[in-house]
Amino acid sequence: MEDYILQVKNLKTYFYMDNGTLKAVDDVSFNLRRDETIGIIGESGCGKSVTASSILRIIQNPGKTLAGEILFDDGEKEVNLVNYGPDSKQMRAIRGKDISMIFQEPMASLAPVYTIGAQMMEAVMVHQKKKDKKAAKKLCMEMLEEVGMPDPEQKFNSYPHQLSGGQCQRAMIALAMVNRPKILIADEPTTALDVTVQAQITALMKKFQKEYHMSIIYITHDMGVIAEMADTIAVMYLGRVVEWGSVYQIFKNPIHPYTRGLLNSMPVLGQKSDKPLNAIEGNVPVPLDPPDECGFCSRCPERTEECDKSVPQILEVEEGHFVRCFHCQGKRNGGEA
Amino acid sequence: MPENMERVPLLEIEGLKKYYPIEAGISKKKIGEVKAVDNINLTVYKNEVLGVVGESGCGKTTLGRTVLRIIEPTAGKVKFHFDDKEVDFTALDKKELRKMRRYLQMIFQNPYTSLNPRMTIFDIVAEPMRLGGGFTEDEISERVKTLINKVGLEVKHLNRYPHAFSGGQRQRIGIARALVMDPKFVVADEAVSALDVSIQAQILNLLKELKDENNLTYMFIAHNLSVVEHVSDRVCVMYLGRVVEMAETEELFYHPKHPYTEALLSAIPVADPTVENNRIMLPGEVGNAANLPSGCCFHPRCKYACEECKTKVPELRELTPGHFAACHRIEDLKLEGIGELKVKNSSKS
Incomplete structure (x- = not known):
């Protein structure tokens, strides 16, 4: 039995708008071990910040966490945060004490x-x-x-x-x-800062993690920062976790076409070439009443008929490495498609 | 820039300064100055991409804007060479400036604020042509349609308003607007920093394509060093309004001569968990441009600082052909570039 401090299971947070239901977080699951850092990466609008807010139960109207479990183990007993009301006494006791959060724009928050x-x-x-x-x-x-x-x-x-x-x-x-706190949620804590200051802040967070044995949920879109900070990584796209594994699995053996696309589209320091970057075509769609299909299919180079028909399940392809793609089978053990 | 090509200067910037007064009281008495851009000399060659990097407040945006006279410089000259003529851009009056504007254009940082929300895409892209004058509506419509296709949008988009587009698409519109008059020189001020990684790559590719097609010259201002390395032929590093180092991209990244460049390079996180970073942690934050540190303005954060650095401002010196740096201790320092700073750690993987 693994010693998890936080287990998020099938979390769903939807926003009920006038023009439809925005599925900001749709069936998200991940676990966080003690003293570890999980990185959540993805582009704007993928639901990474809403996931964090859902854990702290600070989702505002018209948003609602309607399904799933958030199991928090405070060392003595395990509690399901979804059962507590956002304004309940229990939640208030946890928020800011056992679980606290650093927000994106320090000046504004x-x-x-x-x-x-x-x-x-x-x-x-x-x-x-x-x-x-x-x-x-x-x-x-x-x-x-x-x-x-x-x-x-x-x-x-x-x-x-x-x-x-x-x-x-x-x-x-x-x-x-x-x-x-036992868990620190950091939502893009260094995005608004300069690189030299970013280096100071990430070093500081690592120091605290060691000293106080806390777990960190680190949310960012910067692949460089996440490679340095995280032990495990969840890649999100359009409200879903599309790939989840250790930092080595994600960077050395990425399987989901989106993860590979993200890694390929970044210019890498020291690898200057005249070749164009491998950009992912198209734009991120808005998950407003999304159709029953793989969210990435409109931009995916490996799209087949299957992808349009249903949402793929997230499957374990190797130990601790989960991928949500119909075509992930046969790509384990470093196989490039 | 290809090596066999001769370098032809396109833009020569001489002693460019922009000081902002700090005023106090009702009488607006001047009590100080913010030296946003302080005595910058540099040459931009034809068909090259000059990257300008630095942290917030280092004056890189002000530099880009004073060069184009979107902000009037306090002192200095910008000489612009074209068709075998030399024009002192800073000496032009309003009417002449408007005529010359078509050759020097800008792509702005924030695609959400740099497009007028009340204008259609057609009007936004056509505006420089209308302002420049001398085109018939048919010519304008023809040109706008060509441009909008070139930047990867469709003609049917032209009647929509900016709010209907995503950040990446808006940046494409901004690029179309900058290129509609067929400019020679384009300042791209943080043109991709507001965009997501996957979109950023699309826009970088587009900028490169358009440069090759139209023989453009870019001044590419950014704070993201990986992006700057990817696009630039030469890179200029700024700190508190001054150029501290300038060299060809590879030379600068592998053999930096200024301690600030070294620290900046080491601060970049590497997207590879097996790479061990020998990070140089700079203490403190960027100094105050209204109250510059004495001597070399980097000395309070520099681990190599000596007595001389506290009193004397270092000159920008040419060390090897094309490699400039402003530091008193260049000769006795052995600085590390990205080759040495990011070391593969085999035991970890």
Whole structure:
């Protein structure tokens, strides 16, 4: 029996719009082991952020998580988060304490009218039931120092607009880490940052993971960052996980045509050539009332009749490597199509 | 650029500066300056792609815009060579500038804000021709239709409005608009950074195709070094308004001469889990352009900084033919390029 801290099973989150049902997350499953990082990659609109929000149960109207299980093991017992209401006492106790999240745009996701210190203090006072403000502040200051905030004493009393993008992201991480979460969800934490600052932030997250034994769900569209951060990777396309495996399986033996297309379409450093890039044709469709077919079929170079008729099941092609494609059989063991 | 071709300068930028005043109080007293672009000298050759890289706030966008006089430069000259003539682009008056504009065009960063939502695609692409004048409606319609096919869209799309298109398609429209007047020089300012990976590849291929077809010259501004390496013939690295290094692409990526370039190269994550990265972690963040550090503006973050760096501004020097760098310690530093920085780690895989 594997020691999973989080198991997501057949999760479905749909948005009920005036012009149809948007299937943002459609039958997504993955597991997260303790101390491990799972990377969720995909292009905009593939449902990676909605998956994260579903886990924290912060989906807003007209969205609804209508099926599936989110089994969270807090070390003592296993609970299914789907059973808790978004505003329930149980969910509030978990959110921001056992599972916390770092958002994409650090500038936009901190409250602009409260100081960094006030926002951190709130998290501590609410979750650790501290009556003592002094002790809480001490904890916050330690955290700010740990995330490498320059001049933490002054920054504690600063408002978000007084900080740079990199500093805001550090404050965000401090805020997420102050309650020592068991799972950290990072939704494109470095996309808005420069490469040199991105390197600092990813190093920081790795350091925390080691120190506090936490698991990370790392959401990004950057294949480079994910190769460095993740242990396992789930590739999403149009609300579904199309391929899921270890970082080596995904990068060294990608099987789904979409994963291979993604890897081939990136310019690789040090491999300059005059040949055009292998772009994936077409655009990402909108999953509004999607037809019963493989979501990738309109752009897939290996499309056959079968692909138009039904949604392929996700199957295990080798140990720990799952692929959702009708043509994945026979491609195991490094076989290129 | 093919090696057997002679280099013909297309654009010569001399001492280009753009300072923004910082004003305070009701009287708008000037209390300081933001040196967004500070004394830039460079030459863009015909048919090449010059990549410009740097982090946010380094002045790369301002450089692209002052060259085209979308923003008026504070000082400096931009000489534009065409048809055996030399035109000082910065000295033109409004009327002459409008005439010359057709030869120098721009593709913008954000395809969601750079297209007027109230204009049809036809009007958007046709606007430069109408403004330039001298075309009949038939000619315009003919040209717009050719262009829209060239960028991979269809004639039936012309009557729609921008909101009906995805990011990648909008960027294609922006490219059609830039090319409709048959320009000689195009500034592509982060033209692919707002796009998804699979779409980004489509647009990069398109830009290359169009360049070969129309003998274009690009200034390709971007922060993504892998993309810049892929498209550029030469690369220029900027830091706080100044050029710190410039060289042919391969030379720059494999044999960087400036510590900032080295650090920038090492910070790029590699999409290969078996590659071990000898990362150089730069402390702190990009300095403040309103209050530049003394001497070499990179010295507070540079691990090789010495006393001289704190006081004296280094000049951009030519080290080997075509390779320029601005650093006091070039001679005694041995910097690592991507060849050494990204090492395959066989034990891990």
